[in-house]
Amino acid sequence: MTNEYQEYFKEEHEMLRNSIRSLVKKGILPEIEKWEEAGEFPRELYKVAGDMGYLGIGYPEEVGGTPGDIFLKIVVIEELMRSGSAGLVAGLGSLDIAIPPIVRRGTPLQKERFVKPVIRGEKIAALAVTEPGGGSDVAGLKTRAVRDGDFYIVNGSKTFITSGARADQITCAVRTGGEGAHGISFLIIESNTPGYSTGRPLKKTGWWASDTAEIFF
Ligand SMILES: Cc1cc2nc3c(=O)[nH]c(=O)nc-3n(C[C@H](O)[C@H](O)[C@H](O)COP(=O)(O)OP(=O)(O)OC[C@H]3O[C@@H](n4cnc5c(N)ncnc54)[C@H](O)[C@@H]3O)c2cc1C
Incomplete structure (x- = not known):
């Protein structure tokens, strides 16, 4: 162990590392080839990770997280990558x-409803920014949301959304104002909202289990 290593990874990091390494060895590695072929891993794994406290690392306690430094997060990713499945x-x-x-910006009610269950692994959350018309040029996105009383009517589509097929909620970039970057807002949209649908999971050269x-x- 080098001094540099000791500087970043202390006892708490190593305890976390051992616990995730054990999960990967016993609960993930024996199944991962099957999950890669299937194009998804079991939904229950979110709950397992939530119960073990992995999903909340780095988030404030007020939303059910476990505050900590970036090296805790690095440990989680390093050890999960031992599954061989990005x-x-x-x-x-x-x-x-x-x-x-x-x-960062949600109301207390939004945090209660859309953050805490996700950190507990009970709900799946995705970010939806990219559109079929292009991803790099976020300022040009076309999905439009128009306010109608207590609701927004949203028209458009998103693509390449990680966890998109089975997300319970998406943080979705929509155009609520004029052209350009300043006309864009985020809406949290639940997947059981009328008019919301998903296409078939997309085939990719890698990341099959996602x-x-x-x-x-
Ligand atoms: C496996 C996977 C998972 C993803 N998950 C998500 C997700 O969860 N949520 C989400 O919102 N998006 C997601 N994306 C989409 C990703 O963010 C976009 O693919 C990315 O932003 C690029 O957009 P694009 O594919 O439309 O390519 P384009 O924007 O059409 O770009 C095509 C090519 O042109 C180049 N290019 C574009 N503009 C310029 C410029 N001005 N100057 C020079 N070169 C340029 C790009 O570098 C690229 O090589 C995912 C993509 C993949 C492949």
Whole structure:
């Protein structure tokens, strides 16, 4: 063990490392080839990871998380990657791109409903920004949301969404204003909302165990 290593990874990191290593060895490695072929891993794995506290690492206690430094997160990813499946890591980790805007800017009610169950592994969250018309140019996105009383009517579609086929909720970039970057807002959309549908999971050259899908509104 080098000094540099000791500087970043202390006892708490090593305890976490051992616990995840054991989960990967006993609960993931024996099944991972099957999950890669199937194009998804069991939904229950989110609950297992939530119960063990892995999904909440780095998030504030007020939303059910376990605050800690970035090296705790690094340990989680390093050890999960021992499964050999980047798709598993991406799928299990889709909350980390979906919930930060809600944690930072959401109301207490939104945090209760859309963050806590995700950190507990009871609900799957995805981030939906990319559209069939292009991903790099986020400022040009076309999905439009128009306010109608207490609701928004959303029209458009998203593609390449990690965990998109089975997400319970998406943090979705929509155009609520004029053209350009400043006309864009996030809506949290639940997958049981009328008019919400998903396409078949998309085939990819890698990340097979991560379901990646189109979403239509
Ligand atoms: C496995 C996978 C998972 C993904 N998960 C998600 C997700 O969870 N949520 C989500 O919202 N998106 C997701 N994406 C989409 C991803 O963010 C986009 O693929 C990415 O933003 C690029 O967009 P694009 O594929 O439409 O390519 P384009 O934007 O059409 O770009 C095509 C090519 O042109 C280049 N290019 C584009 N604009 C310029 C420019 N101005 N100057 C020079 N070169 C340029 C790009 O570098 C690229 O090589 C995922 C993609 C993959 C493959």
